[in-house]
Amino acid sequence: MSPPTPPFTEEHEELRASARGFIERELTPHAQQWEQEEWFPNEVFPKLAAQGLLGLKYPTEYGGQGGDYLHEAVLIEEMARIGSGGTAAGIGAHVNIATPPIWKFGSEDQKQRYLVPAIAGERIGALGITEPGAGSDVASLSTRAEPTEGGWVVNGEKTYITNGVRCDFIVTAVKTTAEGGHHGISFLIIDRGEGVVSSKLHKLGWHASDTATVSFQDVFVSEENLLGGLHEGFALIMANFQWERLAMALGATGAMQIAWERTADFARERQAFGRPLSSHQAIRHKLVDLATSAYTARCVTYDALRRFVAGEEPLREVTMAKLMTQRAAFELMDACLQIHGGAGYMREYWVERAARDARLGPIGGGSDEIMREILGRVLAL
Amino acid sequence: MAATAESVLKPDFQTSRKHFIFTDEHEQLRESIRNFAIKELAPHAEEWEETTFPDSVFHRMGELGFLGLDKPEKYGGQGGDYYTSLVLAEEITNANSGGLGMAVAVQTDMAMPPILAFGTEEQKQQWAAPAIAGTKILCLGITEPDAGSDVAGIKTRAVRDGDDYVINGSKTYITNGHRADVIVLVTKTDPDAGYDGFTLFLVPMDAPGVIREKKLVKLGMHASDTALLAFQDVRVPASAVLGQVGKGFYHIMWELQGERLIGAAGNVAGAQKCFEKTLQYAGERKAFGREIGKFQVIRHKFAEMATKIESARQMVYVTAWRFNNGEYPVREISMAKLHAARVGCEVADECIQIHGGAGYMREYGVERSWRDMRLARIGAGTDEIMLDVIGRSYGL
Numbered sequence: 001m002s003p004p005t006p007p008f009t010e011e012h013e014e015l016r017a018s019a020r021g022f023i024e025r026e027l028t029p030h031a032q033q034w035e036q037e038e039w040f041p042n043e044v045f046p047k048l049a050a051q052g053l054l055g056l057k058y059p060t061e062y063g064g065q066g067g068d069y070l071h072e073a074v075l076i077e078e079m080a081r082i083g084s085g086g087t088a089a090g091i092g093a094h095v096n097i098a099t100p101p102i103w104k105f106g107s108e109d110q111k112q113r114y115l116v117p118a119i120a121g122e123r124i125g126a127l128g129i130t131e132p133g134a135g136s137d138v139a140s141l142s143t144r145a146e147p148t149e150g151g152w153v154v155n156g157e158k159t160y161i162t163n164g165v166r167c168d169f170i171v172t173a174v175k176t177t178a179e180g181g182h183h184g185i186s187f188l189i190i191d192r193g194e195g196v197v198s199s200k201l202h203k204l205g206w207h208a209s210d211t212a213t214v215s216f217q218d219v220f221v222s223e224e225n226l227l228g229g230l231h232e233g234f235a236l237i238m239a240n241f242q243w244e245r246l247a248m249a250l251g252a253t254g255a256m257q258i259a260w261e262r263t264a265d266f267a268r269e270r271q272a273f274g275r276p277l278s279s280h281q282a283i284r285h286k287l288v289d290l291a292t293s294a295y296t297a298r299c300v301t302y303d304a305l306r307r308f309v310a311g312e313e314p315l316r317e318v319t320m321a322k323l324m325t326q327r328a329a330f331e332l333m334d335a336c337l338q339i340h341g342g343a344g345y346m347r348e349y350w351v352e353r354a355a356r357d358a359r360l361g362p363i364g365g366g367s368d369e370i371m372r373e374i375l376g377r378v379l380a381l
Numbered sequence: 382m383a384a385t386a387e388s389v390l391k392p393d394f395q396t397s398r399k400h401f402i403f404t405d406e407h408e409q410l411r412e413s414i415r416n417f418a419i420k421e422l423a424p425h426a427e428e429w430e431e432t433t434f435p436d437s438v439f440h441r442m443g444e445l446g447f448l449g450l451d452k453p454e455k456y457g458g459q460g461g462d463y464y465t466s467l468v469l470a471e472e473i474t475n476a477n478s479g480g481l482g483m484a485v486a487v488q489t490d491m492a493m494p495p496i497l498a499f500g501t502e503e504q505k506q507q508w509a510a511p512a513i514a515g516t517k518i519l520c521l522g523i524t525e526p527d528a529g530s531d532v533a534g535i536k537t538r539a540v541r542d543g544d545d546y547v548i549n550g551s552k553t554y555i556t557n558g559h560r561a562d563v564i565v566l567v568t569k570t571d572p573d574a575g576y577d578g579f580t581l582f583l584v585p586m587d588a589p590g591v592i593r594e595k596k597l598v599k600l601g602m603h604a605s606d607t608a609l610l611a612f613q614d615v616r617v618p619a620s621a622v623l624g625q626v627g628k629g630f631y632h633i634m635w636e637l638q639g640e641r642l643i644g645a646a647g648n649v650a651g652a653q654k655c656f657e658k659t660l661q662y663a664g665e666r667k668a669f670g671r672e673i674g675k676f677q678v679i680r681h682k683f684a685e686m687a688t689k690i691e692s693a694r695q696m697v698y699v700t701a702w703r704f705n706n707g708e709y710p711v712r713e714i715s716m717a718k719l720h721a722a723r724v725g726c727e728v729a730d731e732c733i734q735i736h737g738g739a740g741y742m743r744e745y746g747v748e749r750s751w752r753d754m755r756l757a758r759i760g761a762g763t764d765e766i767m768l769d770v771i772g773r774s775y776g777l
Contacts, residue, residue: 204741272530369679
């Protein structure tokens with residue numbers, strides 16, 4: 001046994017083994033059904049919580065495990081083993097996207113009301129930024145929060161919200177000045193209730209997740225639910241982007257590994273022209289390229305992760321990792337599908353789902369084009 | 382027309398796109414198929430993704446003469462040239478339903494040509510004529526659970542028994558397999574004869590022992606029905622043999638050429654539609670204060686796509702011209718099939734990317750094109766098989 005690849009240590013590998021065992025026992029067997037039903041049950045959250053998996057990086061005082069981002073990284077990689085991108089996304093949206101801003105920017109009261117039950121799997125969170133008219137272009141958000149006695153009245157519409165149907169609260173970006181833009185956006189934690197209407201969207205992949213359009217019609221939000229500073233929402237968005245993108249890179253790394261292993265097994269077994277597929281040179285070389293791509297993705301991601309946990313704020317490395325891994329993961333899945341031939345096109349095999357799920361990577365969490373824009377600036381171009 | 386000082390002042394982007402293989406008659410046919418597809422098919426496309434399209438589509442297309450465009454008038458066809466079939470493959474994409482286009486192509490350009498080329502007069506009357514009229518539906522059985530690209534590895538056996546043959550085996554990924562009245566079935570009649578041991582049969586789908594095992598659920602092409610079929614002691618008379626006993630492998634290799642070329646034409650047309658839809662989106666959708674099409678990177682994506690589509694289209698047309706002239710250009714057909722399939726998938730993928738989050742959502746229809754198009758690199762011979770055929774054509 002070779003030692004764990006830095007930044008991971010033996011302790012992380014133990015967590016990995018136990019998370020993997022739990023996932024393969026409790027979640028993976030249901031993946032196919034959840035995908036078909038386009039919904040994974042809410043009970044998944046308390047189940048994960050009972051294993052401590054919803055609060056790995058959060059302080060014990062809030063019910064967390066007192067670990068750090070590396071522990072969370074292990075979980076993210078292992079969630080690829082569920083075999084349902086939508087389920088992993090729903091869990092990920094809760095753990096990696098919706099709750100970190102509360103942990104980092106929330107008041108003690110907000111942490112007690114939202115973070116504690118979220119870690120316990122009792123309340124499910126979502127993050128609401130994207131709108132029908134504003135995707136990559138965050139500065140042009142139009143959901144408006146008008147000040148009123150004791151809080152705000154919110155009107156507007158958010159879309160592509162993961163957990164958008166099941167969530168109990170939405171960490172929502174709103175315009176708190178008429179102009180909006182970089183200096184006029186704030187975050188409100190909005191509880192599900194009157195005036196909050198969700199409608200589920202059908203997607204290419206991630207079928208088990210309830211991606212939704214959520215509209216707010218005269219929703220009152222009390223001032224205690226302002227998250228972070230007034231008009232300082234842009235900073236909050238930026239603060240979590242690095243982790244969200246790193247999480248996507250880690251998810252891709254995990255998924256690529258499993259897909260490669262399964263496809264290699266298939267190629268060793270499947271016979272064509274009197275011998276295993278893997279003994280055909282074109283297929284063998286293809287699989288070698290894919291293994292190299294998976295290894296490259298892992299190295300790039302781990303380097304960014306190392307820097308991130310060391311406190312470097314590695315904007316360049318994280319952005320590159322996100323850009324590189326998402327495209328590479330989809331291309332690997334697509335190649336695995338191709339190697340499966342006709343079977344690859346059929347739903348009863350795992351691979352077409354993996355390809356559909358992976359296709360979100362170059363779009364979600366900031367599209368490839370946005371990654372290149374960021375890198376253009378980082379590289380002084 | 383020679384260039385003049387006057388005519389070179391401005392490039393003419395509106396110049397007629399009509400290729401030299403097409404006449405005005407082809408263009409009229411194009412318009413009539415397009416109108417039919419837009420008016421009678423496209424409005425149901427969403428619904429048919431859930432239910433598969435109804436058999437009545439075949440009846441209607443038969444009525445309109447669209448199922449026998451290039452087939453002999455003797456059997457109810459229109460007696461047109463090969464290009465008329467190409468026009469159908471291109472324009473049927475306006476139905477907005479990849480699964481429907483594929484099912485029609487199985488009828489007109491995959492299962493029917495071997496019947497007309499190798500069939501007896503009786504077989505042509507019994508199956509081709511009603512198929513052209515749209516009253517009978519055809520399917521083609523090549524692939525098996527253990528033999529896909531490796532066609533020679535098929536195991537379905539037909540054993541001579543007196544005046545009959547008894548067939549046992551299974552076929553999978555059979556388009557139209559649930560609705561078809563007859564299957565053009567590839568079997569092995571002599572396991573020791575290598576490539577000379579295959580025979581085609583016309584097996585009625587209601588023959589005892591033909592079992593439609595299950596409807597297969599696919600990544601895309603949801604409007605088509607795809608079957609896993611079993612044949613258990615299916616007894617057919619010797620008159621059900623299609624073509625020559627022992628020549629089935631060569632018959633089917635010939636059939637695959639037409640299938641691949643027509644498929645390539647459909648893929649190019651599908652890519653073009655996806656391109657146009659996305660072009661419209663890029664002209665409307667704004668980000669960072671302008672239409673996204675005005676960003677250089679997006680503009681270049683369109684330029685790349687258009688260039689790829691045009692290259693694939695020209696390959697298909699020139700190869701079709703050779704085919705229509707009576708050549709048997711296997712290398713060029715394989716190249717056109719490979720290139721058009723890749724271009725189709727690349728274009729659909731780029732169209733999703735340009736749509737961003739919307740591209741991933743079902744309501745915009747781009748993800749459907751992407752799912753449908755993905756079959757092109759697998760069906761009718763995978764990319765890898767095309768590469769093998771092309772490579773071997775150079776003696777390698």
